[in-house]
Amino acid sequence: MEILQREIAVSDFFRECVDIPRFAECCRLCPNHGKLWSCPPFTFSPAHIWQKYGTLLLQCRVIPVPEELRQQTLCQQDINEQSRALLQPHKRAMLQEMLALERQFPGSLALDAGSCDRCAHCTRPEGLPCRHPEALRYSVEALGGDVCKALKLYFGKEILWGKDGHMPAYYLLLGGLLKA
Numbered sequence: 786m787e788i789l790q791r792e793i794a795v796s797d798f799f800r801e802c803v804d805i806p807r808f809a810e811c812c813r814l815c816p817n818h819g820k821l822w823s824c825p826p827f828t829f830s831p832a833h834i835w836q837k838y839g840t841l842l843l844q845c846r847v848i849p850v851p852e853e854l855r856q857q858t859l860c861q862q863d864i865n866e867q868s869r870a871l872l873q874p875h876k877r878a879m880l881q882e883m884l885a886l887e888r889q890f891p892g893s894l895a896l897d898a899g900s901c902d903r904c905a906h907c908t909r910p911e912g913l914p915c916r917h918p919e920a921l922r923y924s925v926e927a928l929g930g931d932v933c934k935a936l937k938l939y940f941g942k943e944i945l946w947g948k949d950g951h952m953p954a955y956y957l958l959l960g961g962l963l964k965a
C-alpha cells in the first residue's frame with residue numbers, strides 16, 4: 786500500500802474540484818442518499834464547511850488488489866463484496882489517522898474516504914441521532930468535491946474500474962484534513 790499526501794489551499798481546491806450542485810445530483814441517485822448521516826442531504830451548507838478553512842491536507846492511499854483475486858472471474862456482487870472487504874480496513878485506518886491529526890490541530894476537520902460504514906444499520910432512516918458522532922465525518926464527495934479530478938490533479942492517479950468480471954490492479958482512497 787502506498788500513501789501520498791499533498792497540502793493545498795482550500796480556495797484552490799474549491800475552485801478546481803468543488804461543484805456542489807453537480808455532486809448533490811449524483812448523490813441523489815445513490816442508495817445511501819438520505820440513509821446515512823454522513824451523506825447528503827445535510828442540514829448545513831457544504832460551501833460553509835469549505836469556507837471555514839484555509840488549508841487542505843489531502844491523503845491518497847493506493848491499495849493494490851492481490852494477484853490471486855485479480856485472476857478470478859467474479860460476478861458484480863462478488864466484486865463489490867471483495868472490494869469492500871479489501872478496502873474497509875484501509876478506510877478505517879485512514880479515518881483514525883485523520884482523527885488523530887484533528888486532535889493535534891484544534892479546530893480542524895477530518896474528511897472520511899467515502900460514506901460512513903461503522904454500523905450495520907445507520908440510525909438515520911429511523912430519525913434517531915448518530916450512534917458515534919465523535920467519529921462521524923464527511924467525505925470529499927459528500928461535500929461536493931470531485932474525487933476523480935482531485936486524484937488526477939494532485940496525485941496523477943486514475944481511478945480504475947473492474948472489467949469483464951475482473952477486479953482492477955488497485956483501488957484508491959481519498960481522505961484528508963481541513964485546517965485553519
Ligand code: SF4
Nearest residue numbers: 822901904907915916
Ligand atoms: S456511525 Fe452509525 S449511526 Fe452514525 S452515520 Fe455512521 S452508520 Fe450512521
